Amino acid sequence: MPALVSMRMLLAGDSLPRFRISYVHRTVVFYSGIGGQGSRGRANGPLTLASLGFKSEFETTNNDKKSKLQQLNSAFEVPKNKVKPVKSNGIKEANLKRAPDIQAAPFAAKSFSELGLPQKLIERLDREGLTVPTDVQSSAIPTILKNHDVVIQSYTGSGKTLAYLLPILSQVDPLRELPSSGDESGKKMEIEAVIVAPSRELGMQIVREVERLLGPADKRQVQQLVGGANRSRQEEALKKNKPVIVVGTPGRIAEISAAGKLHTHGCRFLVLDEVDELLSFNFRGDMHRILEHVGRRPGADPNALKGSLARRTERQTILVSATVPLSVMRAARSWGTDPLLVRAKSVVPLESVSLSGPVNSSGPLASLESTSKQQSQAAVESLPPHLKHYYCVTRIQHKIDTLRRCVHALDAKCVIAFMNHTKQLKDSVFKLEARGLKAAELHGDLGKLGRSTTLKKFRNGEIRVLVTNELSARGLDVPECDLVVNLDLPTDSIHYAHRAGRTGRLGRKGYVVTICEEPEVFVVKKLQKQLGTPIPSCEFTEGKLVVHEEGAERTQIGRH
Numbered sequence: 107m108p109a110l111v112s113m114r115m116l117l118a119g120d121s122l123p124r125f126r127i128s129y130v131h132r133t134v135v136f137y138s139g140i141g142g143q144g145s146r147g148r149a150n151g152p153l154t155l156a157s158l159g160f161k162s163e164f165e166t167t168n169n170d171k172k173s174k175l176q177q178l179n180s181a182f183e184v185p186k187n188k189v190k191p192v193k194s195n196g197i198k199e200a201n202l203k204r205a206p207d208i209q210a211a212p213f214a215a216k217s218f219s220e221l222g223l224p225q226k227l228i229e230r231l232d233r234e235g236l237t238v239p240t241d242v243q244s245s246a247i248p249t250i251l252k253n254h255d256v257v258i259q260s261y262t263g264s265g266k267t268l269a270y271l272l273p274i275l276s277q278v279d280p281l282r283e284l285p286s287s288g289d290e291s292g293k294k295m296e297i298e299a300v301i302v303a304p305s306r307e308l309g310m311q312i313v314r315e316v317e318r319l320l321g322p323a324d325k326r327q328v329q330q331l332v333g334g335a336n337r338s339r340q341e342e343a344l345k346k347n348k349p350v351i352v353v354g355t356p357g358r359i360a361e362i363s364a365a366g367k368l369h370t371h372g373c374r375f376l377v378l379d380e381v382d383e384l385l386s387f388n389f390r391g392d393m394h395r396i397l398e399h400v401g402r403r404p405g406a407d408p409n410a411l412k413g414s415l416a417r418r419t420e421r422q423t424i425l426v427s428a429t430v431p432l433s434v435m436r437a438a439r440s441w442g443t444d445p446l447l448v449r450a451k452s453v454v455p456l457e458s459v460s461l462s463g464p465v466n467s468s469g470p471l472a473s474l475e476s477t478s479k480q481q482s483q484a485a486v487e488s489l490p491p492h493l494k495h496y497y498c499v500t501r502i503q504h505k506i507d508t509l510r511r512c513v514h515a516l517d518a519k520c521v522i523a524f525m526n527h528t529k530q531l532k533d534s535v536f537k538l539e540a541r542g543l544k545a546a547e548l549h550g551d552l553g554k555l556g557r558s559t560t561l562k563k564f565r566n567g568e569i570r571v572l573v574t575n576e577l578s579a580r581g582l583d584v585p586e587c588d589l590v591v592n593l594d595l596p597t598d599s600i601h602y603a604h605r606a607g608r609t610g611r612l613g614r615k616g617y618v619v620t621i622c623e624e625p626e627v628f629v630v631k632k633l634q635k636q637l638g639t640p641i642p643s644c645e646f647t648e649g650k651l652v653v654h655e656e657g658a659e660r661t662q663i664g665r666h
């Protein structure tokens with residue numbers, strides 16, 4: 107456990123809380139200041155991979171590798187004034203074959219203009235009030251602009267969407283620096299980027315983000331291809347608008363592609379957002395089709411990356427998630443070319459990360475144990491560091507009452523309550539409304555219109571408690587969400603982490619409260635251990651949050 111905690115602290119840098127699992131004997135009830143983007147140090151001299159030890163690692167390898175390194179190296183050169191001293195990352199030897207990690211952030215940019223984005227795009231960002239990149243954006247944008255295949259891993263709500271959208275938008279019309287040469291009229295524009303997301307909601311959210319940056323005049327350059335919407339209308343829009351970017355769910359993209367209405371062989375970018383979810387069995391057939399067709403020009407040599415990466419003939423593959431288990435790393439290696447692992451404060455070749463997992467373990471039990479360890483490490487890295495986690499024991503028939511008291515005690519304005527079974531959502535909504543809380547259900551059995559109307563109302567603040575299932579656990583961005591409640595326990599630490607990540611977005615405050623029955627407490631303890639984060643027990647009494655000390659009956663009552 108301490109190893110897990112310290113690993114997380116080292117990976118995520120100084121913005122992490124300095125507590126550990128061992129309990130301090132005092133009540134934890136106050137909001138603490140929440141660090142957004144941490145302060146960034148500066149030092150002298152340009153920081154390159156060579157200066158970080160990459161060169162010597164690779165010097166012994168052949169010329170081919172050397173030239174790849176030079177390309178990689180130039181991707182990381184940053185101006186003198188943007189340099190931070192390098193620290194050892196402290197990652198356990200067992201997890202690294204070699205140690206070319208760049209732990210201290212060389213990409214802690216102060217503004218988007220430092221990252222090599224075109225002026226037009228900078229102006230759009232400015233107009234939207236986006237001026238300072240997050241750490242993961244500082245790492246990812248220059249790396250993607252250098253045409254590397256990447257896996258982007260950073261905790262929930264840290265800005266991964268713009269981390270991949272901005273370098274793509276800066277290389278496609280209409281925002282790229284140099285407009286297409288020659289007379290484009292009458293020439294069929296090709297789809298340049300395909301972005302895949304596991305749910306309609308997430309797909310639509312990404313579309314809105316692209317539209318926001320394209321502006322009203324150019325918003326037709328992005329087309330949604332999500333399931334549940336009218337397919338022939340989507341096909342017509344593809345034909346009429348000739349978008350440069352499509353965003354959709356695997357089923358719908360594969361369906362339209364198989365019907366011959368989506369031409370993506372010449373596509374330059376393939377993004378798989380929430381890639382670990384997209385790897386699940388449910389999406390297997392559709393994902394196979396997408397991976398086989400997008401950016402796969404007939405006759406193109408998949409290994410034709412000799413010379414400059416800029417002249418690649420194959421698509422650039424970008425995989426994204428807060429949770430990146432080894433299965434994703436393995437997939438990245440087979441789908442991409444020399445992929446890099448991009449995190450908030452480090453960029454490393456994926457090949458430097460040991461992929462020895464269950465396949466190398468001895469026996470099925472060792473294999474299971476190893477899988478579970480990798481899972482929990484993935485979950486640890488995905489949790490925003492400043493969230494506060496509690497659990498509250500109650501009887502099943504009192505769960506909704508406990509939820510009501512929790513909402514009032516924390517004065518939460520925008521709450522997402524997770525349950526495991528769709529059938530129970532309606533009943534919970536009914537009970538919450540009967541107790542005076544404006545609530546609504548959100549799940550996959552609702553029609554597309556019902557789902558989007560409910561989400562809109564939740565975003566507008568017309569609904570205070572959104573009662574939902576796993577559908578909303580991934581990617582949903584409602585920045586105002588200040589409380590996540592587990593009315594049913596999540597299946598594992600990864601699911602816990604994604605649910606929890608709906609609050610505390612981009613450095614905001616956030617509470618995660620698990621309401622469970624006594625026999626389920628051991629599961630919470632196990633989650634606590636796996637996540638390396640304290641989850642103390644609490645109760646809600648007289649409009650206040652009361653946190654229990656470990657080993658003590660009950661502690662002081664505190665107001666927040």
Ligand SMILES: Nc1ncnc2c1ncn2[C@@H]1O[C@H](COP(=O)(O)OP(=O)(O)OP(=O)(O)O)[C@@H](O)[C@H]1O
Pocket residue numbers: 235236237238239240243260261262263264265266267268427428580581582583585607608611612
């Ligand atoms: N540089 C920035 N400045 C201000 N706000 C930003 C910036 N980058 C992203 N945001 C906002 O931060 C929020 C979270 O971003 P985003 O949804 O991309 O996070 P994420 O890391 O993809 O989360 P998840 O893992 O849950 O999908 C969004 O509301 C987004 O608009």
